[in-house]
Amino acid sequence: MHFKGWRLHFVLLAALLSLCLLTGGQWAYRHFGQEKPLAGALEAVPGVQAVTVLPGTGTLEVQINLGPVPDLPQTYNKLEEAIQGVYGQQPFKIILKDNPAPVLNRLWQASQYAVYEAAVRGNFTSMAAGVADLARQAGVSDYALNIDDRNIYLEFRQGQNYLYRVIPRQTDGQQGGRSSA
Numbered sequence: 001m002h003f004k005g006w007r008l009h010f011v012l013l014a015a016l017l018s019l020c021l022l023t024g025g026q027w028a029y030r031h032f033g034q035e036k037p038l039a040g041a042l043e044a045v046p047g048v049q050a051v052t053v054l055p056g057t058g059t060l061e062v063q064i065n066l067g068p069v070p071d072l073p074q075t076y077n078k079l080e081e082a083i084q085g086v087y088g089q090q091p092f093k094i095i096l097k098d099n100p101a102p103v104l105n106r107l108w109q110a111s112q113y114a115v116y117e118a119a120v121r122g123n124f125t126s127m128a129a130g131v132a133d134l135a136r137q138a139g140v141s142d143y144a145l146n147i148d149d150r151n152i153y154l155e156f157r158q159g160q161n162y163l164y165r166v167i168p169r170q171t172d173g174q175q176g177g178r179s180s181a
Contacts, residue, residue, distance in 0.1 A: 038062070041082040047075055060092040068162055072153045073146045076166055101161035107138045108156065108163055119152055119169050
């Protein structure tokens with residue numbers, strides 16, 4: 001079939017091949033140039049069991065299955081450094097996957113009011129006392145609550161189960177740090 005001297009089937013074939021090459025090249029760059037190096041850097045952090053880069057728009061979302069770790073703030077900061085080492089200053093969100101028991105989920109549900117209030121108001125002493133009371137009432141004696149200039153780190157442990165939460169602090173009307181679920 002000819003259209004003004006052009007063979008239309010060759011033009012369509014060339015357009016289709018170009019589209020396939022560009023799409024495949026973009027996938028290869030993202031997979032081999034970013035996602036694989038990121039997964040390798042994150043899996044080198046002690047406690048990381050698996051990494052998944054979630055497709056999204058704008059903000060990079062990284063789901064990390066995290067096993068038991070001795071120091072959540074230190075581990076979380078290493079995770080942030082590894083992501084920034086590969087992606088630079090691109091905005092990202094870390095989604096921590098843990099291994100909670102129902103009692104730990106209920107304890108988090110009860111504790112989150114004190115934790116989020118402290119993230120906004122800065123009343124960390126009352127937060128610590130409230131979380132300690134709730135943990136004692138739930139029968140959970142193994143927990144840790146840490147704070148740095150950007151986040152509040154909460155860990156509950158019971159047997160083989162553990163729950164991690166990283167809550168960004170709000171300072172000067174701005175939300176600090178990166179978010180985590």
